Amino acid sequence: MSEPVLRVQDLAVNFISHTGGLMRRRERVLRAVNGISFELHPGETIGIVGESGSGKSTLARAILGLIQPNRGRVMWLGENLTELEEEALRQKRKEIQIVFQDPIASLNPRMTAGDIISEPLWTFYPNMARLQVEERTRGMMKMVGLLPNQINRYPHEFSGGQCQRIGIARALVLNPRLVICDEPVSALDVSIQAQIVNLLQDLQKKLGLALIFVAHDLSVVKHISDRVMVMYMGCSMEVSVRDALYHRPLHPYTSALMKSVPIPDPKLAAAARQDSWLTGDMPSPYAPPKGCIFHTRCPYKVKRCEADVPALRRMENGDWVACHRAEELDLSI
Amino acid sequence: MALLEVTDLQVQFETPEGVVEAVTGMDFCVETGETLAIVGESGAGKSQLVMAIMGLLAENGSASGRADFKGQDLMQISPRQLNNIRGREIAMIFQDPMTSLNPFLTIEKQMTEVVMHHQGLRKHEARAHAVEMLRAVRIPDPEERVKQYPHEYSGGMRQRVMIAMGLLCEPDLLIADEPSTALDVTVQAQITQLVGELREKSHMSMILITHDLAVVAEICDRIIVMYAGEMVETGTVDDIFYHPRHPYTQGLLESVPRLDRPSDDELHTIPGNPPNLLDLPSGCRFRDRCIRSREICREKPPLQIREDGCMSRCFIDMDNDEFLPDRGDKGEENAGEDSP
Numbered sequence: 015m016s017e018p019v020l021r022v023q024d025l026a027v028n029f030i031s032h033t034g035g036l037m038r039r040r041e042r043v044l045r046a047v048n049g050i051s052f053e054l055h056p057g058e059t060i061g062i063v064g065e066s067g068s069g070k071s072t073l074a075r076a077i078l079g080l081i082q083p084n085r086g087r088v089m090w091l092g093e094n095l096t097e098l099e100e101e102a103l104r105q106k107r108k109e110i111q112i113v114f115q116d117p118i119a120s121l122n123p124r125m126t127a128g129d130i131i132s133e134p135l136w137t138f139y140p141n142m143a144r145l146q147v148e149e150r151t152r153g154m155m156k157m158v159g160l161l162p163n164q165i166n167r168y169p170h171e172f173s174g175g176q177c178q179r180i181g182i183a184r185a186l187v188l189n190p191r192l193v194i195c196d197e198p199v200s201a202l203d204v205s206i207q208a209q210i211v212n213l214l215q216d217l218q219k220k221l222g223l224a225l226i227f228v229a230h231d232l233s234v235v236k237h238i239s240d241r242v243m244v245m246y247m248g249c250s251m252e253v254s255v256r257d258a259l260y261h262r263p264l265h266p267y268t269s270a271l272m273k274s275v276p277i278p279d280p281k282l283a284a285a286a287r288q289d290s291w292l293t294g295d296m297p298s299p300y301a302p303p304k305g306c307i308f309h310t311r312c313p314y315k316v317k318r319c320e321a322d323v324p325a326l327r328r329m330e331n332g333d334w335v336a337c338h339r340a341e342e343l344d345l346s347i
Numbered sequence: 348m349a350l351l352e353v354t355d356l357q358v359q360f361e362t363p364e365g366v367v368e369a370v371t372g373m374d375f376c377v378e379t380g381e382t383l384a385i386v387g388e389s390g391a392g393k394s395q396l397v398m399a400i401m402g403l404l405a406e407n408g409s410a411s412g413r414a415d416f417k418g419q420d421l422m423q424i425s426p427r428q429l430n431n432i433r434g435r436e437i438a439m440i441f442q443d444p445m446t447s448l449n450p451f452l453t454i455e456k457q458m459t460e461v462v463m464h465h466q467g468l469r470k471h472e473a474r475a476h477a478v479e480m481l482r483a484v485r486i487p488d489p490e491e492r493v494k495q496y497p498h499e500y501s502g503g504m505r506q507r508v509m510i511a512m513g514l515l516c517e518p519d520l521l522i523a524d525e526p527s528t529a530l531d532v533t534v535q536a537q538i539t540q541l542v543g544e545l546r547e548k549s550h551m552s553m554i555l556i557t558h559d560l561a562v563v564a565e566i567c568d569r570i571i572v573m574y575a576g577e578m579v580e581t582g583t584v585d586d587i588f589y590h591p592r593h594p595y596t597q598g599l600l601e602s603v604p605r606l607d608r609p610s611d612d613e614l615h616t617i618p619g620n621p622p623n624l625l626d627l628p629s630g631c632r633f634r635d636r637c638i639r640s641r642e643i644c645r646e647k648p649p650l651q652i653r654e655d656g657c658m659s660r661c662f663i664d665m666d667n668d669e670f671l672p673d674r675g676d677k678g679e680e681n682a683g684e685d686s687p
Binding site for chain 2: 272273
């Protein structure tokens with residue numbers, strides 16, 4: 015296999031908050047991302063899945079350098095992004111771009127679609143000829159399924175799905191090699207979600223992009239991912255090749271996430287109800303459980319899980335899992 | 348007699364660009380003990396439909412038609428009478444649990460206010476009742492949690508509080524507007540299940556509004572599918588899921604990403620975008636996006652009753668349709684070939 019373009023090594027981000035007022039000031043540490051490692055090859059898609067609060071967006075932002083990590087390295091084509099000066103890091107954004115969750119809120123309402131899509135060009139290539147910029151902008155609009163004659167329209171004149179297409183065009187206009195999609199479809203209607211997922215998949219094939227696709231729903235990343243990483247409270251619970259993950263998840267949390275996906279079939283849904291899914295809420299991130307971080311909600315918990323932290327380890331088939339009982343449990347679907 | 352019978356309901360909004368017909372000619376009823384799902388994309392008019400019934404339309408909105416609830420037309424009665432029905436006989440759960448609770452008041456204050464007003468309970472009675480409801484929606488340690496503020500609750504917990512508040516006065520009809528959409532899938536499953544169980548226990552009727560058909564598969568009796576302000580199909584849950592007649596319903600069902608389907612297939616989509624209500628296509632409103640659209644669709648299709656009692660607003664008889672275009676070529680309609 016080719017050299018990975020991105021190598022994330024033991025990345026950690028802590029957020030510090032203060033409580034107790036002026037006189038009895040105390041610090042609380044929230045480990046939003048807690049030692050995440052993975053590799054991404056050219057043209058590959060990794061899906062990152064977890065509930066809200068699992069640290070997936072923070073991870074995405076830390077890779078881009080929008081948040082300074084407390085520990086670890088982000089190796090981009092052999093260069094450590096976390097050590098770069100601001101300007102040097104800014105230049106790297108030509109190669110690494112992001113698509114945000116809320117398509118309407120992430121576009122400036124006072125700029126036209128054309129302005130939004132061409133802004134990165136003006137920023138990075140201020141000497142580019144106006145005609146060339148316009149041509150490129152129209153080309154991008156066409157590529158993401160917008161009509162080039164909509165170039166002078168404002169975001170409010172587009173639907174949510176179309177706004178997300180503008181966001182994608184803006185991310186792709188600089189010809190990046192990696193695009194990080196942070197929940198790009200979770201704010202959209204189901205009928206439009208599929209359009210955007212298909213569009214990203216097409217563009218990825220056409221342009222040979224590497225993609226990081228963040229979502230809270232395993233069913234959304236299924237079609238687009240080559241590999242999937244499941245996160246829980248800042249930790250990586252499982253990193254598996256797609257088909258292996260969907261046929262036989264290794265971690266009880268992955269299995270629980272899969273069981274909570276609604277099935278659009280009344281009879282199957284009633285049958286699936288017999289299976290118990292995840293109960294309760296995530297524990298407070300300020301006081302994470304000892305031992306396995308998932309043990310408070312895990313139906314397969316044994317004594318050992320309360321004391322020992324399971325390391326992320328490689329299984330025989332090459333997938334990674336952080337569970338003491340991965341070998342003995344059969345969570346096949 | 349049906350608990351709620353809606354006849355020829357229209358909702359209009361005056362906007363600077365012109366009059367928008369958000370809902371046109373809706374007729375439906377909700378029987379006692381029944382759960383009705385109203386499904387459609389954003390802008391289909393599903394929320395405005397129930398807002399009109401509840402008398403909660405925005406200032407630039409107006410509604411006409413009838414909504415008979417236990418023999419009273421909700422569209423005609425005075426605001427005072429409506430106030431007595433709202434909260435007590437008809438309760439509503441809103442979409443966003445983060446913004447529907449008052450951040451400055453404890454959960455106790457917000458929950459007891461309703462019952463003290465509607466049922467004239469004393470403070471300690473109201474409090475006991477609130478704790479009991481929180482327990483019913485499975486909030487752990489309700490005696491303590493009732494004293495807390497909304498920010499001390501997680502998203503799923505807040506939605507449970509909303510549900511508990513909706514159920515406080517034991518309403519005859521509960522309207523839930525996308526109760527689980529803003530939540531994680533894991534919590535979504537819990538909430539959907541909870542709503543279904545509570546409804547079974549209390550024998551109340553329910554209207555469940557959603558854009559995701561998969562969510563309602565398990566807990567509904569009947570489904571209305573709305574598109575661009577109109578009812579395009581209605582039937583029992585089995586009819587809609589196993590025998591959808593309208594191309595839009597079929598598209599909605601197929602675009603749900605599923606874990607039990609092969610992952611290499613491209614996801615099915617409904618091409619195009621929801622229409623602009625100010626500029627609707629003539630004839631069938633779904634015409635522009637329909638893969639089966641043909642000449643006759645330029646005329647307005649009537650809501651046709653099928654043999655089994657389902658209704659569908661489409662000229663094409665799906666049962667005898669031979670015209671099935673190849674699905675392969677209907678992907679990104681405007682996508683060009685050039686790459687940068």
